[in-house]
Amino acid sequence: MLYGRIIKGVGGSYFVKTGADTYTCNAAGVFRNKKITPVIGDMCGLEVSDECAKTGTIVEILQRRNEIIRPRVSNIDQIIIVMAADEPKLDINMLDRYLVILANGNFDVIICINKSDLTEENAIVCVKERYESIGYKVIVMSAGKNEGTNRLSDVLKNKVSAFAGPSGVGKSSIVNLLSGVQIMETGTLSKKISRGKHTTRHVEFLALDENTYVLDTPGFTSLTFDGIEADNLQDCFYEFKQYLGKCAFRNCAHQNEPGCAVKAEVGGKIDENRYNNYLSFFSEIKNGKER
Ligand SMILES: Nc1nc2c(ncn2[C@@H]2O[C@H](COP(=O)(O)OP(=O)(O)O)[C@@H](O)[C@H]2O)c(=O)[nH]1
Numbered sequence: 001m002l003y004g005r006i007i008k009g010v011g012g013s014y015f016v017k018t019g020a021d022t023y024t025c026n027a028a029g030v031f032r033n034k035k036i037t038p039v040i041g042d043m044c045g046l047e048v049s050d051e052c053a054k055t056g057t058i059v060e061i062l063q064r065r066n067e068i069i070r071p072r073v074s075n076i077d078q079i080i081i082v083m084a085a086d087e088p089k090l091d092i093n094m095l096d097r098y099l100v101i102l103a104n105g106n107f108d109v110i111i112c113i114n115k116s117d118l119t120e121e122n123a124i125v126c127v128k129e130r131y132e133s134i135g136y137k138v139i140v141m142s143a144g145k146n147e148g149t150n151r152l153s154d155v156l157k158n159k160v161s162a163f164a165g166p167s168g169v170g171k172s173s174i175v176n177l178l179s180g181v182q183i184m185e186t187g188t189l190s191k192k193i194s195r196g197k198h199t200t201r202h203v204e205f206l207a208l209d210e211n212t213y214v215l216d217t218p219g220f221t222s223l224t225f226d227g228i229e230a231d232n233l234q235d236c237f238y239e240f241k242q243y244l245g246k247c248a249f250r251n252c253a254h255q256n257e258p259g260c261a262v263k264a265e266v267g268g269k270i271d272e273n274r275y276n277n278y279l280s281f282f283s284e285i286k287n288g289k290e291r
C-alpha cells in the first residue's frame with residue numbers, strides 16, 4: 001500500500017501527496033459507514049486504481065497527532081501567528097488573544113512580525129524581547145522587501161506549518177514568497193473590506209519541498225475563548241507558571257487578592273500589558289459564561 005498526506009479536498013475528492021506524486025482519491029465506503037471523514041493533513045494509506053491517471057482510494061487513515069477545527073486540519077507541527085509591524089497597526093491584545101487560544105495544543109506556536117519595513121527597528125525590538133523572554137520564538141521580517149525570509153524558512157524546514165493571523169498582515173504574501181509562485185491571492189486591506197474578495201478561501205497545504213508543508217488559512221477567524229475556562233486562563237500565560245501555587249489563596253485568580261504572587265511580579269518579571277490582557281480576557285470569559 002502507498003502512504004501519503006492529504007493536502008487538499010475538493011468536493012468528495014482528496015489530493016494525496018506521496019513523495020513526488022499526487023493522487024486524486026475518493027474515500028472508501030467504510031469511512032462513511034463509520035462516520036469518519038478524512039481531514040486535510042491526514043496521513044493515509046491508499047490503493048491505486050489507475051497509475052497513469054494517478055487516481056486511487058483512501059483505505060486507511062493513520063492516527064492523528066492533533067486536529068484543529070476552523071479550518072479543520074490535522075497533524076500540524078506548528079502554527080505561525082503573523083502580525084504586521086504596521087498596516088494594520090501591531091495589535092498586542094490580538095496577538096495575546098491568538099496565543100491564549102492556541103496555548104497548550106499539541107503543536108508549537110511561533111510569532112512572526114511581518115512588514116518590518118514599515119516601522120523603526122526599535123519599535124519592534126521591545127515586543128520581540130518581551131515575547132522571547134516568555135519563551136516564544138519571534139521572527140521579524142518583511143515579505144515586501146524579502147528581508148528575514150531565511151529565518152522563517154529555517155523554522156519551517158521539514159515541518160507542517162499553518163499560518164494564522166488577522167487579515168492584511170501578509171500571510172499570503174509570505175506563502176507566495178516561500179513557494180516562489182503567486183499561488184495565493186493577496187490584496188490590500190481596503191480592497192478586501194470593500195469587496196470581500198481577495199481573501200484566502202480554500203484550505204490547501206502547499207509543499208515547499210517533500211517534507212515541508214505550509215497552510216495559508218482563511219480560518220482561525222473565531223477569536224472567542226470557546227473551551228477555555230476562566231480558571232484555566234492562567235495556564236495560557238506561560239510566564240505566570242513559576243508563580244502559580246505561590247499565592248496566599250489557593251484559588252487565587254490573580255485579580256486583587258492579597259498576597260498574589262503573580263500580581264507581585266507585574267512591572268517586573270511579568271509585563272504589564274500582558275497582565276492587563278489577562279485581566280481583560282478573564283472578565284470576557286466570565287461575562288460570556290453568565291450570558
Ligand atoms: N510594506 C509591506 N507590505 C506588505 C508586506 N507583506 C505584505 N504586504 C502587503 O500587505 C497587503 C496584504 O497582504 P496579504 O498577503 O494579502 O495579507 P493576508 O491577508 O494576511 O494574506 C498586500 O497589499 C501586500 O502587498 C511587507 O512586508 N511590507
Ligand SMILES: [Mg+2]
Binds near residue numbers: 171173184185199200
Ligand atoms: Mg491571505
Ligand SMILES: [Zn+2]
Binds near residue numbers: 252255259
Ligand atoms: Zn494570585
